[in-house]
Amino acid sequence: MVTTAAYAPSFVSSRRAITVIRARRAVGRTLITIARSIAIFVPVFLLATFVTFTLRAVSGLSPARIQLGEEATPAAVHRIESTWGLNRPFLAQYWTWFDNVLHGNLGRSWSSGVPVSQLIGDGLTVSLSVVTLSLVIGVVFGFGFGTLAALRRTTWIDRSITAVLTVFSVMPPFVVGIVLVEVFAVGLRWFPSGGFVPFGAGAAPWLSHLLLPALALSFDTVAIVARQLRAGLIGAYQENYVTGALVRGLGPRRIFFRHVLRNGAGPALTVLGLQFPALIGGSVVTEWIFGLQGFGRFANDAAQAGDVPSVQGVLVVSIVLVVTFNLIVNVVLGKVTPAAQRGV
């Protein structure tokens, strides 16, 4: 029997100390992650917005061209440009725009005059619904397939999953989308072939409109997450801490969830973070196929019309979305595998 009475008194006071140390470290790590993200965010944001602004100046795009057409008189063009403030010095324009963005004002669209934030907000509701659902599908099936393949390593189950995933990963979303529409919307008539119904109109119609586009977009995520997870789990199972846990008499389920999954999921979570921008980009094509007026479609239309404030708004919102998502992924990673985050 290990004698314990002698050590007892110090624990009562030290328990609080542990809690304090723990809390301080957790907060510290999260703050470092956030600070690092901001350090990346600020220069990227400044550079990207400055470049688009410069491009407008160089390209000579103007709201007058959109509103008046090619035959406009120079006087009319000048009048319209001055109402938009385009006759002011370049840096002054950039500063005004930048100041407005910091106050949440993205300006007005050159083609419709509607506030850009409102236009983007409408599109984003649709796109984020699709992207979020496709991420959920990607994570659920990616983790499912990856885990199954790792646990049944080198069996026919593992090999079939790997084969299916290879097919998944080489199919672009627009091909998958067209096939899904053909089969489930036109052929079987299980789902509508396109359009969007807001969540307020009921969860079932909302989901039925979203499911096919989300599915089309999710194939790549499923493949990437499953592959990384399979490799991560197999690697983790070969580590000594698994033998250690086994020798201490922990059950297989506990070893999987607490020891293997925790250390093996890092790479899968990392690629999930990288996948988010790809999904936003991929949504342009998917929204075309499924007739959704989403963020990707809006970005495309704005660019084709030469509607510079809208394009810049799209850029700002994209940067914020991608950085925010990466921040979430990094904070989660820091919680799940603290050692890996310190480069140990």
Added chain:
Amino acid sequence: MTTLSELEAPQRTPVSDAAPDQVVLAVRGVHIHDHVSDREIVHGISFELTPGKAVGIVGESGSGKTLTCRAALGILPEHFAVSGGSIDIVGHDIAELSPAQWTELRGSTISAVFQDPASYLNPSIRVGAQIAEVIRVKTGATRRQARHRALELLAAVQLRNPALVYAQFTYELSGGMLQRVLIAAAIAADPTVVIADEATTALDVTVQAEILDLLADLQERTGLALLVVSHDLAVVAQLCDEVLVMREGQVVEQGTTAEVLHHPQHEYTRMLIAEHEQYGLERYLHSELSAEVGLNRAG
């Protein structure tokens, strides 16, 4: 302290399930076969462990000592198998154990510590929580009880600030501290047998001595049965009552520590002892001393 006695309630009194003279680990003529190279790696090894006893296995790397340990723990690498003889843990033949029975037995009856302790602990979980996890799973203690008991164990393995160590990760601790943590985790569910496979090999000499003292101390106080595996005769001699010398899968010498050290029969054992005498510090100190004496006499 009334709270303390309450907290200790869920623990089993150690070795209560094994009478002092009961054999807790019996290895009888065990042969281990490698299916990949189709060779026999261990050619018959036998020994018995009773509570409070320590048996040591000495041999160079590749002599089969670690495989013997792994066989006793049921964690032989994939293509190795026990091809002859039997291993009994407190009367259970391990050949007949189901995976669930193995899980039941490990930790609470037989446990182990290894070389490179950092790698045997989960890098993503605080070390204290890993000890508490064993206590919770194996003894059914509540979170609070397990936490308290883990702190007691960290103090019992002579870590100076248990509360601080509890909240640290493996990369924040030194090798000696990690080996103490690993020992604490191994004895957390009061096992009757602990296997120490090269547990002090990677540590520097002073820390090695402290860890050996700790193991001897635990053995004395709790009646633990120890199986000590090392390439170093000195380590085994310090802890064990009985010594097995292995070479190329064969037990070349077996007997009480005193017998083997003072009257080695096999050539290989003699060589091991001779090397210690030739390269050990005592010889150096001794020769210096006699030289000094000689000088004094001459003067």
